[in-house]
Amino acid sequence: MTDIKEIGRRAKSASKEVSNASTDVKDGALRAIAKALIENTDHILSENEKDIAGAREKGINQAMLDRLTLTEKRITDISDGVIKLTMMQDPAGIIESEMTHPNGLRIYKTRVPMGVIAMIFEARPNVTVDAAALCLKSGNACILRGGSEAIHSNIALANTMRAALQSAGLPPDAIILVEDTSRETATGLMQLRGYVDLLIPRGGAGLIQSVMKNATVPVIETGVGNCHIYVDASANLAMAVNILDNAKTTRPSVCNAVETVLVHRDIAQSFLPLAKKALDAHHVELRGCPETLRILREAIPATEEDYYTEFNDYILAVRIVGSIDEAITHIAKYSTFHSEAIVTESYENSQRFIKEVDAAAVYVNASTRFTDGSEFGFGAEIGISTQKLHARGPMGLQELTTWKYVVMGEGQVR
Amino acid sequence: MTDIKEIGRRAKSASKEVSNASTDVKDGALRAIAKALIENTDHILSENEKDIAGAREKGINQAMLDRLTLTEKRITDISDGVIKLTMMQDPAGIIESEMTHPNGLRIYKTRVPMGVIAMIFEARPNVTVDAAALCLKSGNACILRGGSEAIHSNIALANTMRAALQSAGLPPDAIILVEDTSRETATGLMQLRGYVDLLIPRGGAGLIQSVMKNATVPVIETGVGNCHIYVDASANLAMAVNILDNAKTTRPSVCNAVETVLVHRDIAQSFLPLAKKALDAHHVELRGCPETLRILREAIPATEEDYYTEFNDYILAVRIVGSIDEAITHIAKYSTFHSEAIVTESYENSQRFIKEVDAAAVYVNASTRFTDGSEFGFGAEIGISTQKLHARGPMGLQELTTWKYVVMGEGQVR
Numbered sequence: 146m147t148d149i150k151e152i153g154r155r156a157k158s159a160s161k162e163v164s165n166a167s168t169d170v171k172d173g174a175l176r177a178i179a180k181a182l183i184e185n186t187d188h189i190l191s192e193n194e195k196d197i198a199g200a201r202e203k204g205i206n207q208a209m210l211d212r213l214t215l216t217e218k219r220i221t222d223i224s225d226g227v228i229k230l231t232m233m234q235d236p237a238g239i240i241e242s243e244m245t246h247p248n249g250l251r252i253y254k255t256r257v258p259m260g261v262i263a264m265i266f267e268a269r270p271n272v273t274v275d276a277a278a279l280c281l282k283s284g285n286a287c288i289l290r291g292g293s294e295a296i297h298s299n300i301a302l303a304n305t306m307r308a309a310l311q312s313a314g315l316p317p318d319a320i321i322l323v324e325d326t327s328r329e330t331a332t333g334l335m336q337l338r339g340y341v342d343l344l345i346p347r348g349g350a351g352l353i354q355s356v357m358k359n360a361t362v363p364v365i366e367t368g369v370g371n372c373h374i375y376v377d378a379s380a381n382l383a384m385a386v387n388i389l390d391n392a393k394t395t396r397p398s399v400c401n402a403v404e405t406v407l408v409h410r411d412i413a414q415s416f417l418p419l420a421k422k423a424l425d426a427h428h429v430e431l432r433g434c435p436e437t438l439r440i441l442r443e444a445i446p447a448t449e450e451d452y453y454t455e456f457n458d459y460i461l462a463v464r465i466v467g468s469i470d471e472a473i474t475h476i477a478k479y480s481t482f483h484s485e486a487i488v489t490e491s492y493e494n495s496q497r498f499i500k501e502v503d504a505a506a507v508y509v510n511a512s513t514r515f516t517d518g519s520e521f522g523f524g525a526e527i528g529i530s531t532q533k534l535h536a537r538g539p540m541g542l543q544e545l546t547t548w549k550y551v552v553m554g555e556g557q558v559r
Numbered sequence: 560m561t562d563i564k565e566i567g568r569r570a571k572s573a574s575k576e577v578s579n580a581s582t583d584v585k586d587g588a589l590r591a592i593a594k595a596l597i598e599n600t601d602h603i604l605s606e607n608e609k610d611i612a613g614a615r616e617k618g619i620n621q622a623m624l625d626r627l628t629l630t631e632k633r634i635t636d637i638s639d640g641v642i643k644l645t646m647m648q649d650p651a652g653i654i655e656s657e658m659t660h661p662n663g664l665r666i667y668k669t670r671v672p673m674g675v676i677a678m679i680f681e682a683r684p685n686v687t688v689d690a691a692a693l694c695l696k697s698g699n700a701c702i703l704r705g706g707s708e709a710i711h712s713n714i715a716l717a718n719t720m721r722a723a724l725q726s727a728g729l730p731p732d733a734i735i736l737v738e739d740t741s742r743e744t745a746t747g748l749m750q751l752r753g754y755v756d757l758l759i760p761r762g763g764a765g766l767i768q769s770v771m772k773n774a775t776v777p778v779i780e781t782g783v784g785n786c787h788i789y790v791d792a793s794a795n796l797a798m799a800v801n802i803l804d805n806a807k808t809t810r811p812s813v814c815n816a817v818e819t820v821l822v823h824r825d826i827a828q829s830f831l832p833l834a835k836k837a838l839d840a841h842h843v844e845l846r847g848c849p850e851t852l853r854i855l856r857e858a859i860p861a862t863e864e865d866y867y868t869e870f871n872d873y874i875l876a877v878r879i880v881g882s883i884d885e886a887i888t889h890i891a892k893y894s895t896f897h898s899e900a901i902v903t904e905s906y907e908n909s910q911r912f913i914k915e916v917d918a919a920a921v922y923v924n925a926s927t928r929f930t931d932g933s934e935f936g937f938g939a940e941i942g943i944s945t946q947k948l949h950a951r952g953p954m955g956l957q958e959l960t961t962w963k964y965v966v967m968g969e970g971q972v973r
Contacts, residue, residue: 165914244936250925252935259947260917338771342947357752357775363948384970391972499965500579503674511664511968520973521666521964522658533673533756533961534777535949547947550935551913554925556798558805559934 147325149333152288153340156261159318160286164258166315168235171281174313178278179227181309185301186220192301193270200268200294208398212269213295223271226525227278233524236543237284246557253551258284260342262545263334264527265290265356267348270298276345277306277320279527283545286319288341290334293326300324335360343545347528350455365536365544367528370400370483371455372513375472375498376416377489378409384510385488386419389461391512392486394427398457400529401484401516405452405462407472410436413465417441424461433463452479469494473501480504482531484513505531505538561739563747566702567754570675573732574700578672580729582649585695588727592692593641595723599715600634606715607684614682614708622812626683627709637685640939641692647938650957651698660971667965672698674756676959677748678941679704679770681762684712690759691720691734693941697959700733702755704748707740714738749774757959761942764869779950779958781942784814784897785869786927789886789912790830791903792823798924799902800833805926806900808841812871814943815898815930819866819876821886824850827879831855838875847877866893883908887915894918896945898927919945919952 163171182189193215200213239256246252262285266272273289280287291299303322311317323330332355335344341362346352348368356364374392376385392403408416417440421431431437432447444463451462452475466472469487476485486508487498495509506516516538518526523541530536536544577585596603607629614627653670660666676699680686687703694701705713717736725731737744746769749758755776760766762782770778788806790799806817822830831854835845845851846861858877865876866889880886883901890899900922901912909923920930930952932940937955944950950958 161915246929246934246936250929252929361771363946365948381970387970387972395973495967501575504963506964506966508966509968511966511971512973514973515660515664515666515966515971516964520660522660532777534779537962538964548951549918550920550930550952552920552922552925552929553909554923556795556801556924557929558801558926559809559928 147323147330149323149330149337150340152321152323153261153337155318156286156288156321157340159316160258160260162316163281163286163319164237164260164284166284170314171235171284172231174281174310174315175227175231175278177309177313178274178306179224181305182220182224182227182274182302185305186217189220189298189301189305190215190217192297195297196295205294209268215270215298219271223274226275229524230278230282233282233542235282235284236546241548248557250552250554250557255549255551256543256546257549259545259547261286261288261340263288263290263337263341263344263362265331265334265344265346265348265352266292267352268292268294270295270302272347273299273302273322274306275525276527277303279525279542279545281319283542285545286321288321288323288334290323290326290331296324296326331355332359335362338362345528365528365530365534365540366532367530367540368400369455369481369531370402370529371405371453371479371481372401372403372484372486373405373407373476373480374403374486374488374513375407375466375469375476376409376412377469377487377491377494378411379490379494380412380416380488381490382412382416382419385416386423388486388488388510388512389420390423392514393424393429393461394459395514397459400455401513402457403461403486403513404454404456405464405479407464407466407475409472410465410467413437413440417463427459430460431463432460434465436465437463455481469497473498476502483529484508484516486511486513505529561737561744563737563744563751564754566735566737567675567751569732570700570702570735571754573730574672574674576730577695577700577733578651578674578698580698584728585649585698586645588695588724588729589641589645589692591723591727592720593638595719596634596638596641596688596716599719600631603634603712603715603719604629604631606711609711610709619708623682629684629712633685637688640689643938644692644696647696647956649696649698650960655962662971664966664968664971669963669965670957670960671963673959673961675700675702675754677702677704677751677755677758677776679745679748679758679760679762679766680706681766682706682708684709684716686761687713687716687736688720689939690941691717693939693956693959695733697956699959700735702735702737702748704737704740704745710738710740745769746773749776752776759942779942779944779948779954780946781944781954782814783869783895783945784816784943785819785867785893785895786815786817786898786900787819787821787890787894788817788900788902788927789821789880789883789890790823790826791883791901791905791908792825793904793908794826794830794902795904796826796830796833799830800837802900802902802924802926803834804837806928807838807843807875808873809928811873814869815927816871817875817900817927818868818870819878819893821878821880821889824879824881827851827854831877841873844874845877846874848879850879851877869895883911887912890916897943898922898930900925900927919943
């Protein structure tokens with residue numbers, strides 16, 4: 146069995162060197178990684194083929210298979226993403242605020258790396274590189290535990306990055322892949338107090354549940370997005386159809402896609418047929434409340450469970466509501482606090498929605514699909530936090546750091 | 560048995576009103592609370608006497624008894640503290656950053672209240688008011704679970720505050736005291752997912768352990784401070800004695816007091832007798848490493864356990880080290896990441912200490928006793944975080960808030 150504590154110890158020790166490395170050294174290592182990924186493309190692709198063959202044997206579905214697959218183009222994109230990080234500001238060392246105490250003490254609130262960041266994620270090999278590069282740029286060591294389906298790809302990618310770290314004068318243990326993909330190892334990682342400073346799980350509800358139950362290290366929850374669009378009585382209906390269609394059909398598998406539309410009774414009769422016409426082009430299955438079914442006779446009855454579900458698919462739940470209050474109450478009950486939108490021409494209702502809806506991102510007259518690190522101007526992102534502590538919404542480099550108060554005196558006592 | 564879920568539900572419902580209340584309304588409620596505390600002084604003191612009588616019966620020690628005792632003066636001070644909060648900036652609503660997307664979307668990162676903040680704390684009735692007032696000012700509802708020793712005082716204080724809230728037009732359930740002080744209720748509170756947005760335990764290592772083991776809601780660890788002062792070979796010895804004496808003897812029971820001094824071998828012979836002379840005035844018990852004992856023959860041998868201990872008393876552990884590296888390694892091993900100081904005249908060593916020591920606050924040539932909300936200019940504080948997530952060091956109003964991205968468009972889609 147893997148000695149997970151030993152992995153923790155190695156990462157902690159490497160984290161001290163990375164944390165003290167200058168931006169130049171870290172950027173040099175990122176460039177070395179980007180170059181090595183291109184140079185090792187053939188090897189990485191041949192290892193990836195083993196994973197694909199294994200997945201096919203297990204009868205994995207097409208969407209999953211697509212996420213697992215690497216190509217020359219994808220490796221180039223991943224490498225370009227690493228290079229892009231070298232152009233971003235290093236968050237470590239930024240002085241957030243400063244004050245001089247009346248007695249002359251200077252107090253600086255300074256951003257510093259977290260230390261060791263662990264990630265548990267499922268079968269997308271690009272996450273292995275993205276996560277490692279973000280951690281490195283922000284001065285952290287990382288422990289990566291990917292899924293068994295991508296293990297050959299992940300080993301090839303991690304070894305490539307570790308060799309590049311060494312060539313750039315940084316310890317290879319700043320990036321450690323846990324090759325043992327057993328559940329015990331994952332649980333062990335969740336409980337590495339004293340070694341892991343932050344754990345970021347990236348995956349479905351099952352993984353998040355297990356982390357909540359087992360983790361004793363600090364955690365940031367990411368990803369589950371049961372997003373709503375509320376179409377107000379005053380909405381511009383053409384705009385509402387366009388936003389709904391965009392939020393549902395451009396990429397239904399992602400967490401910022403919409404899952405339920407709430408429609409004000411006063412405009413349901415005119416809005417719903419328009420919406421259906423647009424969504425039909427993508428064969429979106431509509432699951433409606435009884436009132437919806439009276440307007441859209443082909444819709445399927447929605448169950449209570451449907452309103453709780455992140456379909457990640459061409460399925461949309463529909464409910465007619467009598468007021469903005471009813472819409473806000475529905476959202477409060479079923480939401481995962483990710484992204485929520487209102488389409489309205491009423492100033493008052495826009496302000497009420499912004500104030501009263503509790504979510505990482507609240508939208509007025511725009512698609513929920515914008516909740517994303519690059520769209521928000523952060524460059525890369527390591528995930529989208531749906532919790533309130535430390536990070537909320539897209540997490541970039543800054544969210545991978547903490548602070549330290551540096552206090553400089555000349556003998557002051559209290 | 561107390562229905563802790565029902566308490567969670569009530570607090571969550573009240574939190575929505577408080578969260579939407581204007582700064583004026585919240586400040587009005589704080590003024591009403593401050594006034595009511597003064598008006599109810601007699602009642603509060605007579606309830607406090609019951610707690611004191613109970614504590615005496617149980618044979619509680621003098622320091623604990625002192626922390627438990629309220630006086631007219633102390634109530635006035637508590638009331639003044641509440642008034643002081645009305646003069647501070649409301650963190651809720653502050654726009655931290657903003658950007659305009661190339662497509663014209665405006666994205667605002669806005670500070671918003673957490674929602675419901677729970678606190679579990681031990682016998683200091685002033686914490687009941689301080690915590691409630693900080694939560695109210697920042698737009699949060701709070702659930703307070705104090706210790707059984709202070710239960711009569713806490714009920715009197717909470718009822719006073721609840722009546723004041725009502726008179727100011729806010730729901731009394733914005734401040735709920737859990738009157739049932741059983742362990743089950745505390746555990747229930749730690750697991751109120753969906754109701755409690757943040758739990759802050761304030762107490763000894765036992766409480767923190769229990770929270771780490773049982774909590775499923777987000778937690779900020781506070782308080783345990785095993786702080787060190789390292790006296791470098793280049794230190795100004797008079798300054799070092801003064802800082803050490805201040806950090807040990809001005810208030811040994813607090814978390815920013817020093818517990819271990821690390822002394823460079825080159826100056827140990829001259830420094831230790833000077834330090835002993837100063838500390839003798841407060842009868843500080845010295846527990847030293849074997850080399851220390853050869854210099855200070857009256858000192859007691861230090862055990863390995865001593866270096867891990869937050870004495871909270873007139874006791875100081877002493878170890879002689881051969882280099883700054885040895886000092887940094889010692890601190891990394893035994894520290895609780897609270898406050899760590901170096902006394903040095905070497906620029907290089909000051910920079911190494913600042914960079915390499917992992918703690919909420921690192922000091923050069925100053926006493927560790929400055930790690931405190933008012934000393935750092937935050938006004939009041941709700942605790943001192945020793946974790947890296949969300950808050951590190953003294954926690955003021957800002958740390959009781961989270962963010963929300965407000966995105967305003969005119970129909971933008973992706």
